[in-house]
Amino acid sequence: MFSEKIERRKFIKTISSTLLGIAAPNILKVRPSLGKSEKTPNLEYRTLGRTGMKVTTVSMGVMNCSDPTVLHRAYDLGINFYDTADCYMWGRNEEMVGKVFQGKREKVFIQTKVHPNIEKKMRASVERSLRRLRTDYIDVLVWHGHSLTEEVSDRGLFEFMEKMKKEGKVRFAGFSSHSNMASLLREAAKSNVHDVALVSYNFTHSKGLREAVGLAAKSGIGIVAMKTQAGGYKKEKIGGLSPHQAALKYVLTDQNISMAVPGVTTVEQIEECAAVMGTFFTKGDLQSLKQYHSFLQRRICTMCGGCTGECPYGVPHRDLLRLVMYHDGYEKDSLLKESLQIITTPDVQRCSECPSCSIICRRGLDIRAQMQLAQELIVRPPALYKHGSGPAAGRQFDV
Amino acid sequence: MPHKKPIILSLLILMIIWNGASSEAVPLESLIPLKDVPKGWALIEGPRTYTKKTLFEHIDGQAELFLKYGFQRSVFAIYQNRENAQNQIELDIYDMGNVLQAFGIFSRFRSEDRPMGIGLDSFLDDGSALFYKGRYFVMLYGTEPNPSLLKEWATKVSSRISDHSPPPKEIGYFPKKGLKPGSIQYFPEELLGHQFLKRGFQGVYIDKVGDKVEIQAKGENKDKVKAESKEFHLFVAIFKDSKEAVNALKIYKDHLFKKGKIDSRSPHPFGPNAFQGEDPYQGEVIVLQKGFHLLGIAGFEKERGAENRLIEFIKSIE
Numbered sequence: 001m002f003s004e005k006i007e008r009r010k011f012i013k014t015i016s017s018t019l020l021g022i023a024a025p026n027i028l029k030v031r032p033s034l035g036k037s038e039k040t041p042n043l044e045y046r047t048l049g050r051t052g053m054k055v056t057t058v059s060m061g062v063m064n065c066s067d068p069t070v071l072h073r074a075y076d077l078g079i080n081f082y083d084t085a086d087c088y089m090w091g092r093n094e095e096m097v098g099k100v101f102q103g104k105r106e107k108v109f110i111q112t113k114v115h116p117n118i119e120k121k122m123r124a125s126v127e128r129s130l131r132r133l134r135t136d137y138i139d140v141l142v143w144h145g146h147s148l149t150e151e152v153s154d155r156g157l158f159e160f161m162e163k164m165k166k167e168g169k170v171r172f173a174g175f176s177s178h179s180n181m182a183s184l185l186r187e188a189a190k191s192n193v194h195d196v197a198l199v200s201y202n203f204t205h206s207k208g209l210r211e212a213v214g215l216a217a218k219s220g221i222g223i224v225a226m227k228t229q230a231g232g233y234k235k236e237k238i239g240g241l242s243p244h245q246a247a248l249k250y251v252l253t254d255q256n257i258s259m260a261v262p263g264v265t266t267v268e269q270i271e272e273c274a275a276v277m278g279t280f281f282t283k284g285d286l287q288s289l290k291q292y293h294s295f296l297q298r299r300i301c302t303m304c305g306g307c308t309g310e311c312p313y314g315v316p317h318r319d320l321l322r323l324v325m326y327h328d329g330y331e332k333d334s335l336l337k338e339s340l341q342i343i344t345t346p347d348v349q350r351c352s353e354c355p356s357c358s359i360i361c362r363r364g365l366d367i368r369a370q371m372q373l374a375q376e377l378i379v380r381p382p383a384l385y386k387h388g389s390g391p392a393a394g395r396q397f398d399v
Numbered sequence: 400m401p402h403k404k405p406i407i408l409s410l411l412i413l414m415i416i417w418n419g420a421s422s423e424a425v426p427l428e429s430l431i432p433l434k435d436v437p438k439g440w441a442l443i444e445g446p447r448t449y450t451k452k453t454l455f456e457h458i459d460g461q462a463e464l465f466l467k468y469g470f471q472r473s474v475f476a477i478y479q480n481r482e483n484a485q486n487q488i489e490l491d492i493y494d495m496g497n498v499l500q501a502f503g504i505f506s507r508f509r510s511e512d513r514p515m516g517i518g519l520d521s522f523l524d525d526g527s528a529l530f531y532k533g534r535y536f537v538m539l540y541g542t543e544p545n546p547s548l549l550k551e552w553a554t555k556v557s558s559r560i561s562d563h564s565p566p567p568k569e570i571g572y573f574p575k576k577g578l579k580p581g582s583i584q585y586f587p588e589e590l591l592g593h594q595f596l597k598r599g600f601q602g603v604y605i606d607k608v609g610d611k612v613e614i615q616a617k618g619e620n621k622d623k624v625k626a627e628s629k630e631f632h633l634f635v636a637i638f639k640d641s642k643e644a645v646n647a648l649k650i651y652k653d654h655l656f657k658k659g660k661i662d663s664r665s666p667h668p669f670g671p672n673a674f675q676g677e678d679p680y681q682g683e684v685i686v687l688q689k690g691f692h693l694l695g696i697a698g699f700e701k702e703r704g705a706e707n708r709l710i711e712f713i714k715s716i717e
Contacts, residue, residue: 063460063461063463063464064463064464064467065592066507066584066586067589067591067592068680069591069592069680069681070592072680073592073680085459085460085461087458087459087461088460088461088464089461089464089507089508090508090510090527090529090538091510092507092508092510095510118485120485121542144459145459178455178459178460263460263463265589265592266589266592266593266594267592267593267680268593268594268595269594322452
């Protein structure tokens with residue numbers, strides 16, 4: 001029985017040493033997964049920081065969804081938090097959310113976004129969002145895409161949000177970020193003016209981010225995780241593996257995360273994600289993530305910036321890493337072609353003549369192997385072979 | 400790795416070929432009006448170009464949608480009114496690779512039918528203008544409401560686009576009768592919110608239910624009559640071959656068997672590769688396979704009328 005103490009300790013040890021140096025999840029109980037996604041999920045709620053809102057741990061990123069059916073399904077599954085933005089499809093995304101939840105407004109929480117600008121424009125943006133969402137209040141309004149610590153502690157932005165709150169248009173405020181997140185969260189924890197932070201967070205991220213998330217959560221900020229699936233890999237590309245539930249569960253093992261908002265676009269996806277609620281991170285999930293991770297390790301540079309400047313010859317190695325990602329990961333050789341255009345011959349020459357590679361990836365990406373794959377892609381461009389027969393073919397599971 | 404020197408030579412040749420091929424495209428920046436702008440206006444920022452890698456810097460997560468639609472490159476500029484610095488117009492021109500993708504992204508942004516007669520189709524409201532022409536999708540946004548100025552600007556941009564590709568032929572598949580103007584949309588994947596339907600088109604129709612109620616409710620509340628009108632969809636999913644289409648039909652049927660209802664009539668009046676059922680979210684549906692297409696009607700109320708509309712739709716699909 002895996003539930004026996006010794007086995008559990010062994011399991012904890014295994015996962016701790018396996019997953020990228022990220023601390024082991026603190027909920028490591030074994031319980032069978034719901035499996036079939038058509039079953040009703042066991043709803044699981046957490047409190048969104050100081051907002052006090054009880055949100056479903058698996059919620060929905062509406063961004064690229066354009067069929068109301070998916071939202072209706074999410075609602076029927078019990079999901080109660082929806083993340084959209086003023087600019088998604090020029091407001092059509094908000095319109096869809098507004099239309100679907102008209103008459104059900106008090107049963108859901110809606111988060112949308114605003115861009116820093118002069119007050120007149122920001123106010124107009126909020127008013128437009130309210131009209132499209134068919135509501136007179138926004139539950140959470142976040143600044144869209146902060147990347148500088150100065151933005152996080154900007155008093156002017158804070159004052160605007162305070163006005164919106166006093167006018168009853170906004171209940172809680174925060175920011176979203178795709179980059180420099182650990183610094184931003186630390187700053188936010190100090191400045192104490194944000195209720196919510198929407199950040200990219202998944203099993204490939206560093207211990208530093210995890211700690212910053214903890215710090216921010218302890219200061220009362222509700223942490224919403226996006227980009228939880230670490231990429232858009234299709235099942236068939238990774239040997240039928242479906243790591244999405246495992247990846248989502250992994251994020252939710254961090255109790256500092258109030259909820260995840262995976263971006264979903266189909267009924268099947270939202271059912272798969274919702275089924276994660278009420279389940280625990282299992283041995284099978286660990287195996288699934290290990291395979292996914294080893295798949296990513298050999299292919300995916302998450303552009304964390306940790307190795308910037310490490311090549312003593314100044315080769316833009318990140319551009320070369322992208323070549324492999326575009327070909328093997330995204331299956332977008334058009335992207336590969338475009339990347340090739342910015343790589344100069346001297347860059348590649350410097351790299352190919354180097355007897356060793358001193359770049360060290362903090363996430364275990366074999367940089368030298370990646371560089372070799374990139375060079376093979378350059379020499380034998382994708383037009384000359386079909387997918388699955390290129391330089392990286394057949395190597396995904398040789399852990 | 401000195402033994403790799405021959406590789407470098409091959410690399411050089413390939414890069415020359417590749418760069419040569421890409422230079423055939425029209426420089427996107429040339430579509431931005433620099434001096435030929437409406438009187439009293441001046442370019443104050445840009446042109447700034449964005450690639451697939453940098454589009455996120457310009458439009459954040461929204462870039463994912465553009466990438467799904469085959470985004471190639473875009474160029475952005477801001478113009479300012481000389482008398483009022485706050486009065487600005489932002490211009491985005493997106494190269495979507497082909498006319499189908501350009502229509503697709505246009506169809507996702509247009510919120511209703513408010514054409515301005517520019518490009519292959521267009522949309523104009525107080526503060527924004529959209530159109531697509533050939534492989535290009537153009538967005539104009541004004542900080543002050545001024546539709547006539549936006550239209551003037553759109554005309555200038557359109558005149559610079561020399562791609563005269565016709566609109567996607569699939570738009571013509573949709574019967575005109577009852578079609579809600581400006582409602583046809585193209586999805587590069589996940590039609591109707593289902594993974595198994597892949598890419599395709601859908602259009603919204605206004606059901607005649609409203610008319611019937613109006614007759615019955617003469618003299619009563621007109622608003623109620625209006626609210627009774629019902630919308631339904633015609634859709635066509637496009638597959639690689641008929642085998643894929645048949646497989647998708649089976650998946651759809653299985654899906655409804657588990658989560659909705661399936662009409663037990665067998666064979667269905669539309670043939671063996673057709674079924675009728677009730678989708679929990681789309682309502683009544685009839686779905687059938689024709690060649691490499693899967694087409695259908697969803698959300699209808701009157702079976703006879705729906706069947707007639709579907710027959711017309713089937714005929715128009717090659």
